[in-house]
Amino acid sequence: MLYHLLTPYAxxxxxxxxxxxxxxxxxxxxxxxxxxxxxxxxxxxxFLRARGVGQVIRAEGPASHQAKRGxxxxxxxxxxxxxxxxxxxxxxxxxxxxxxxxxSTLCMGAIGFWDDYLKIVQGKSRGLVARHKLVGQVTFGxxxxxxxxxRPLTDAIPAAATTVPFFKYVIVVFAPLAYVAxxxxxxxxxxxxxxxxxxxxxxxxxxxIIAAGTFAVFAYLFGRVDASQYLLVFYLRGAGELTVFLAxxxxxxxxxxxxxxxxxxVFMGDTGSLALGGAFGTVAILLKAEFLLLMIGGVxxxxxxxxxxxxxxxxxxxxxHGRAYAEQHRVFRMAPxxxxxxxxxxxxxxxVTRFYIVGLLCALFxxxxxxxx
Numbered sequence: 001m002l003y004h005l006l007t008p009y010a011x012x013x014x015x016x017x018x019x020x021x022x023x024x025x026x027x028x029x030x031x032x033x034x035x036x037x038x039x040x041x042x043x044x045x046x047f048l049r050a051r052g053v054g055q056v057i058r059a060e061g062p063a064s065h066q067a068k069r070g071x072x073x074x075x076x077x078x079x080x081x082x083x084x085x086x087x088x089x090x091x092x093x094x095x096x097x098x099x100x101x102x103x104s105t106l107c108m109g110a111i112g113f114w115d116d117y118l119k120i121v122q123g124k125s126r127g128l129v130a131r132h133k134l135v136g137q138v139t140f141g142x143x144x145x146x147x148x149x150x151r152p153l154t155d156a157i158p159a160a161a162t163t164v165p166f167f168k169y170v171i172v173v174f175a176p177l178a179y180v181a182x183x184x185x186x187x188x189x190x191x192x193x194x195x196x197x198x199x200x201x202x203x204x205x206x207x208x209i210i211a212a213g214t215f216a217v218f219a220y221l222f223g224r225v226d227a228s229q230y231l232l233v234f235y236l237r238g239a240g241e242l243t244v245f246l247a248x249x250x251x252x253x254x255x256x257x258x259x260x261x262x263x264x265x266v267f268m269g270d271t272g273s274l275a276l277g278g279a280f281g282t283v284a285i286l287l288k289a290e291f292l293l294l295m296i297g298g299v300x301x302x303x304x305x306x307x308x309x310x311x312x313x314x315x316x317x318x319x320x321h322g323r324a325y326a327e328q329h330r331v332f333r334m335a336p337x338x339x340x341x342x343x344x345x346x347x348x349x350x351x352v353t354r355f356y357i358v359g360l361l362c363a364l365f366x367x368x369x370x371x372x373x
Contacts, residue, residue: 002028002089022220025090026243030251032086037255041078045259045266048072052120071264074116075256076272079205080109082252083245083279091244096153101245101282104144108191108278111136112270137191137274141184144282148183149176153286156234163288165295165369168232171288186290191277193297193304196336198273201262203338203352207299207359208276209253214296214363215283216246221370222287231370234288242283249279262349292369298362299355303336310335 002019011017018024049072084102091098115133152159157171160179164170174182198204221227223240256272259265268276277300284293294301310332317326333343341351 001093022223022240022243026216026220026247029086029090029244029248030254032089033082033248033251034255036085037078037082037252037258040081041255041259044075044078045072048074048266071267073120073267073269074113074271075260075266076109076112076116076268076270076275078259078266079249079252079256079268079272080106080275082255083249086248086251087245090248091241095238095241096151097239097242097286098245100144100147100286101242101279104140104187104282105249105275105279107140108137109271109275112195112272112274115274116269116271134188137188137278138184140278141187142180144187144285145180145183148285149179153238154234154236156236157288161288162290163234165289165291165366166372168373169234182290183285186285186293187278187281189304190281190284190293190297190300191274193300194277194280195270195273196307197300197303197338198268199336200338200342200348200352201264202257202260203355204273204276205253205257205260205268206352206356207297208280209250209257210356210359210363211280211296211300212246212250212253214366215280215287216243216250217367218287218289218292218370219243219246219283222289232373233370236287239287242286245279246283249276262352292366295362295366295369298365299359303338306332306337306340307335 083105087098087102093099111133149159157163158173160176161171161173162182164172194204194208197207219242220240221231222233222236223238223243225235228235253276256268260268280293280297284290310330313331314326317329332340334340338351338355342348346354
């Protein structure tokens with residue numbers, strides 16, 4: 001909004017001319033998101049607490065988590081507000097990269113909101129039936145893929161293609177139906193991976209801040225002619241504006257972490273975790289960097305894989321040896337992975353801090369792909 005209102009006066013004012021620079025607007029979006037979170041955050045937390053919007057804790061979870069019962073959830077509303085408003089203020093609203101990223105974040109957030117709502121109304125942790133939640137995620141993934149095939153965002157790369165990290169101008173081209181399946185898998189997989197990671201105070205949001213900042217670097221470089229030529233990556237015209245969206249997301253995450261740090265005053269709930277996962281999955285798809293997502297979100301991937309391994313091996317051993325044997329021979333003491341380390345004896349804050357460190361290492365590894373080609 002500010003971009004459209006003030007850039008026409010850029011020639012008359014040096015201050016307004018700054019709005020022509022993505023880096024300035026990204027900084028403005030991040031600062032706006034943080035300040036907005038600090039201003040409205042306490043009110044949202046009080047509102048959720050007054051309405052009795054408390055977290056439901058699984059009975060089989062770590063005993064230390066029972067003290068968190070009743071902590072306000074659905075704090076993802078704060079993340080959504082502090083991402084959408086700064087993006088609308090600082091990004092051009094005619095940019096399809098930005099509009100698609102916003103649409104995905106809001107749609108996935110809406111699915112998560114409905115799930116949180118059902119948990120609160122029904123008073124049990126089941127919430128929205130998993131298959132119904134999956135239907136919503138898959139539906140949006142199919143619609144996004146269909147739109148990208150119908151109206152490609154760039155002619156530098158085929159619409160049904162993705163790039164390969166660590167290789168110069170190497171792409172993988174899919175058949176149209178295969179591309180639809182690929183996009184849907186990326187979107188649903190990422191949103192569910194972030195959702196599974198959201199189990200400790202500050203864990204998911206801290207890793208999301210790291211991921212948003214890393215993706216912002218890639219978006220900025222892919223959207224510049226000079227940088228993309230120097231780094232031997234495809235130039236995606238207009239993709240640089242995703243930097244503003246990602247900076248707003250990062251700022252919203254920092255603001256939310258203020259309230260979500262241990263001991264948490266509020267949890268993001270599925271409203272936040274599905275929205276964050278949808279945002280990262282969509283950004284990776286738009287940047288043709290889906291494989292980079294595996295590196296940037298390495299901790300998210302590990303959390304999801306731990307659940308898959310735990311569930312599949314348990315079912316196999318139960319069929320082969322019986323339930324008692326399967327219960328005694330689990331791969332992890334508890335899944336997702338962060339709960340395993342709690343069961344081993346690590347304090348919650350130690351798990352979160354060490355996962356942050358691993359997340360930073362994953363981000364640095366992903367960034368190294370810009371020069372190692």
